[in-house]
Amino acid sequence: MTSPYTWLTANVVFPLQERLKRHSTVAARRDMEQSQWWDPDRVAALQLRRLRALLPNAAHVPYYRDLFARHRFDPAAVRSVQDLQGLPFLTKSLIRSHTEALKHPQAQGLARFNTGGSSGEPLIFFIGRERVSHDVASKWRATRWWDVDIGDPEVVVWGSPIELGAQDRVRLWRDALMRTSLLPAFEMSQAKLDGFVAHIRQRRPKMLFGYPSALSHIARHAEKQGIAMDDLGIKVAFVTSERLYDDQRRDIARVFGCKVANGYGSRDAGFIAHECPSGGMHVTAEDVVVELVDRDGRVVAPGTAGEIVVTHLATRDFPFIRYRTGDIAVMDPQRCACGRGLPLLKEIQGRSTDFVVAADGTVMHGLALVYVVRDLPGVESFKVVQHSREHTSVQLVVSGAFDRVGIDSIVAGFKRRLGAQVHVDVELVQHIAPEKSGKFRYIVSHVA
Ligand SMILES: [Zn+2]
Secondary structure (H helix, E strand, O other): OOOHHHHHHHHHHHHHHHHHOOOOHHHHHHHHHHHOOOOHHHHHHHHHHHHHHHHHHHOOOHHHHHHHHHOOOOHHHOOOHHHHHHOOOEOHHHHHHOOHHHOOOOOOOOEEEEEOOOOOOOEEEEEOHHHHHHHHHHHHHHHHHOOOOOOOOEEEEEOOOOOOOOOOHHHHHHHHHOOEEEEEOOEOOHHHHHHHHHHHHHHOOOEEEEOHHHHHHHHHHHHHOOOOOOOOOOOEEEEOOOOOOHHHHHHHHHHHOOEEEEEEEEOOOEEEEEEOOOOOEEEOOOOEEEEEEOOOOOEOOOOOOEEEEEEEOOOOOOOEEEEEEEEEEEEEOOOOOOOOOOOEEEEEEOOOOOEEEOOOOOEEEOHHHHHHHHOOOOEEEEEEEEEEOOEEEEEEEEOOOOOOHHHHHHHHHHHHHHOOOOEEEEEEOOOOOOOOOOOOOOEEEOOO
């Protein structure tokens, strides 16, 4: 049942706020609530129509104008999404070296974003007004699949103050919700965990939102302390940004007495897919074209695992066309039992994030260290390895823009979080090898 407050927020306050920001979120969400029920062919036709609108527009963007010319790619001649294969991929490294050239000359409301938390490769990019509206709308739609709405009380377990900068997607969402409270996910000391459990009990949220590692950590802590959390009326826990393991899903569901809804996406790649109550991972096909490619960049056969490459259709201001995510998935040819015509992804193997342990035993989210490194200019990629509580090392791949003073700030930043006595060594390398699995892990802890 919808409370009057939630009704007012979802129908009056939020739409008004979005109109003031000149976002078209409300209209976008309304359209998407219709199109999700269309049959797959009709969804595909809409997707193609939007792609055919995006590509000629991209021809006015300096980077793509050159790219199209070099590859003799005629955006007006595109007849299917397969025609995208005539274009090379967009990578983090290309965005880094062509940031200005990727801006549309008539871009509207470009906002600067900084990410790298999920890949170990820092990235600065821009998002226009159209894209903000669409990303918020797709998230809003997915929330409503679970019978919760903007304005329902929510507890968010999330990253650092940097992550919560004014232009952050999470922040936008939090602003929108207005009944959201935030718990910093970094420090997971016993005292902090006690505080988180008490906060959730007192707030009685209808939904939780956060990293699966952090939510399951809080759940297990409550259970160990014998504190019941399944009597608060929590309907659903939305998890994102990390791979969701089965035991995490089980623990979160059992302890909070709620459903767990997995989401896949990132600020750079967009809101790619979200789980529905029937268990399908639905692609936001109205906004995102997903291609799966093999190691050599060729589109894989149906049913085969491949790297997720996305073209975001609401990016006319700063186009993301064939953007490599580094994550692996398989397309599911089945139609979901819920009846939605949006295509399904299965077995998304996103990168995992580990916890690290400070010298005094405090458990922290690995992102606490990632943020120290990723904001330094000239850092191309990095990997943090915690060998023991007393010793952590960092490998860095840097460009000419890197200043060696950065090494001192990494050491100082790590000591601040892990303890002054911890030995931190920083090594500059040419290349960082992926794990045996082929996945890149940017933070690895050998401390149990
Ligand atoms: Zn479904």
